[in-house]
Amino acid sequence: MNDTIAAISTKLGVGAISIIRVSGSKSIEIVNSIFKGKDLTKVDSHTINYGYINNGVEDLDEVLVSVMRSPKTFTRENIVEINCHGGISTTLSILDLIVEKGARLAEPGEFTKRAFLNGRIDLTQAESVMDLIESKTDQSRKLALSSLEGSLKKYIQTFRNKLKHLLANIEVNIDYPEYYDIEEVTKEELKETIKILKEDLTNLIKKSEERQILKNGIKTIIIGRPNVGKSSILNNLLKEEKAIVTDIEGTTRDIVEGSIMFDGIELSLIDTAGIRETDNLAEKIGVEKSLSLINEANLIITVLNGSEELTENDLFILSQVEDKNPVIVLNKNDLPLRINKNKLKFKHIVSTNTNTLDGLTPLKEEIKKMFKLEEISEDDYTYLANNRQLTLAKKSLQSLKDAEESFENNAPIDIVEVDLKEVFELLGNITGENYNDELLDELFANFCVGK
């Protein structure tokens, strides 16, 4: 049997209550040995019990303990959850005590892993739980929950069923070549199905990539030559919105100034050195860093001083972001405009100032529009939730394209099918379904063949 694992399952320091979760065959026994209150080994399953945690010398904390017995639990093992009230240090002491009594500290994601291994949840659900744990914002939390309920799974299944039916039909034509009543899969049919599947999959991937940005936060950089108001914009954004994190461990070259919550979406703001063409070596390195950040960013805010004419440095910066769909901010709109807007060939241009309270509103509105934040807050939560799924989906799309190409080159149906089968299998890998005998089952269920 599995050993018993324990971990603090709430974010430390956030909120007044911390929960310690213990899972495994000995979980009830272990917690009972440090609990002052009812005998937990005798209480009903799925009950909450009031009492104290005692280390043998003194009461550490006043707690509520939930006892949930196998198998109707998340991991299908016995689970005990302790709601602690005593703050970070008390919670940590209680956890130490539990480990002292025979539990082991859980590795990250181990509860989910157990749920998966014990057949409680499938692979997509398992991944969603990981996402849920790691998600920082409400939007991404909803995303994770929706996958958990299997909306992605359902979607992929519909997709696979279309393909499965087509494949079974091709197979039946091959294995029973002389059954004239079973229609041969026609070229038109094949072409049409491939086309539809390709569109669906492309949409799913696009949508998911956008959502990935949401989940991880929109990586935002603000660039502009010195003294155009970059820092004021940054500071005002941070001041106005609730800054939730002040330092994130990222790649060493990222200097994350802070994150802000923005209608439920996280903007990770990266500060960059002021960009200008330079011969100074040290400065050059800084500039190159900034330029490479441009390629990684999801959102580029390019700040110009609207009250001055464009300088050569401005033009250089604009040339660097030309094809990156930036927001061009004409700052200092409390002063007369000296830039000809019509000459700027950009889609998103806003005028702002950092002197008034709502001076940055146009910028925020534009960002919302760009990331379609209104639409997202609606009900569509069918996306590929992580990189593994996304990679598989992209591979599937490539195989679909290969199938289309073979088809257009008049390759025989068996050859076209090679790629289609691969798509079928890859999609099965996303949901963790077994490919094995599915096709055969489909074949015999839907086609009347046999001697």
Next chain:
Amino acid sequence: MIKLKYEIIVVGGGHAGIEASLASSRMNHKTLLVTGNIDNIADMPCNPSIGGPAKGIVVREIDALGGEMAKNTDKSSLQMKMLNTKKGPAVRALRAQADKVIYKKEMLNTLQNQENLTIKEGLVKELIIENNKASGVILENGETISSKAVILTTGTYLRGAILVGSEKTNGGPHGEKPSNYLSPFLKKIGFNIIRLKTGTPPRIEKSSVDFSKLQVERGSSEDITFSYDNKTALAYKYQLPCYLIYTNAETKKIIQNHLKESSMYGGYVEGVGPRYCPSIEDKIVRFSDKERHQLFLEPESIYYDDLYLQGFSTSMPHYVQEQMVHSLKGLEHAKILKYAYAIEYDAIDPKQIKPTLETKIIDNLYTAGQINGTSGYEEAAGQGLMAGINASLKIDNRKPLVLKRNESYIGVLIDDLVTKGVKDPYRLLTSRAEYRLLLRDDNADLRLREYGHEIGLIKDDIYKNFLQKKKNIEELTNLLKEEKITPKESINNILKELNTSPLKDSISLYDLLKRTEISIEDLFNFKNLNYKDEVLKEVEINIKYEGYIKKSMEEAKKMLELENKIIPEDIDYKNIPNIASEAREKLEEIRPLTLGQASRISGVNPSDIAIISIYLKKRGA
């Protein structure tokens, strides 16, 4: 040590038993073939055809390894047809209509002239087992015969029973005695016995059929043979046709009205029937919206007047069968020579055998064919051959021959059986092979002849021809790579005539052949290619589908990596933490030999494989 009269005993003279006994006697082992009735050796109790998708490729593989089925089919064919010619190189398959009388006669002749092989009539009652090792048989008459290994190929005879309507008769298809003692014995020594069912349609008297109402189905006009070593094909003009018929509303009504009288729907059958071979009543019930079902009338022999009504297998009582047959257009006045019946028989759970076809329970005991839960002459023959080969190799203390999934359909078949078991009688289908682009009709010799030679079933002269073929293929491939054509007017004119775009730069014939519209024969316009057809075709397929073949090979390579990770026989899955409990159960039951095999067990997930893999690594360290 006493010298035994026989080293290997094969029980059963069907398609599995024949290949098994020929293989072992040809590998220089004194072999005894025990059969209930010599007259039924090589009998085809069901359809009069051999081959078809996947199955036809098995017949080729048998030939490549040195078996007999292909050669014997060539001797007895009534029609040859290459199927799926337009659907791709991998799914092309040959099928022969075979004369049942000639097939039997020729095969018996081969067996009787085989050195080291003795045929004996008798029914086996029990096995002699010493130190958990099969070492002979005891016949129902009490006679004991010793041997070093036993191969069971009992077909439908283990507690066989014929079902027609509510009637059940114990025995074989021709009224033979069933084998009533062997399967209880097998059960006693630890085999899980399963009960399976299959069926066969009625036979119709040819002279009573109105052929003017039927559609004629002919074979292929080009000369084709099953065996790589036989080049004399049955000429097209001598081929006999088959005929296409359809059921109609009347047939459907009759069946629906009498449904409860069939053995199947009347509840008289215990065995599980094959999904791919449903009875006509099954088809009517399961596909009730279909207006009609397709049937074929096929010739059984030039020596008698029976036609086989393919697609019409049923377990209805005789009088209903009469009505059903007479409802068919062209068969209004047809005379039924032999009524359709269902047949039930015992088989063992194939999860209890190893990939070598030796049982896990008793050493030196091998099983092949229907006893392993398969159906079909070709599936039986393929297993029989492998059982014969492996029993011989084991006696000689040589390494067993286990064909892999990327090498042969026989390998796919056996791996499926021992890894997944069966729920209904197992039939090979092309869809069961994941690398079917590698398992083609045209390259079975290239895949397997080497093995055949190594184990001694392919003689040196035949092997020399094969090496020559291989050499020619290589030579021609290189030639096409080296030979270039340039964008001259004369060349472009020829290309225009071939309906392909003219050249701008020079190009090798190899690359030209990659164009869909260009065949290897078209290249004769530029270069004299003096090679045999089989060489030309092989090279053409290899070049045209190069990308896809490579892709399949890559995938096969990935599979082989897992396949090469051996799981030690003494592994205790209880000691491996974190495997899902369902997976653990399955692994303990099947005890796969490799990680590859483990990964194909249903219920064993990739995460379990990863965990076992890590465990093995730690253990190995």
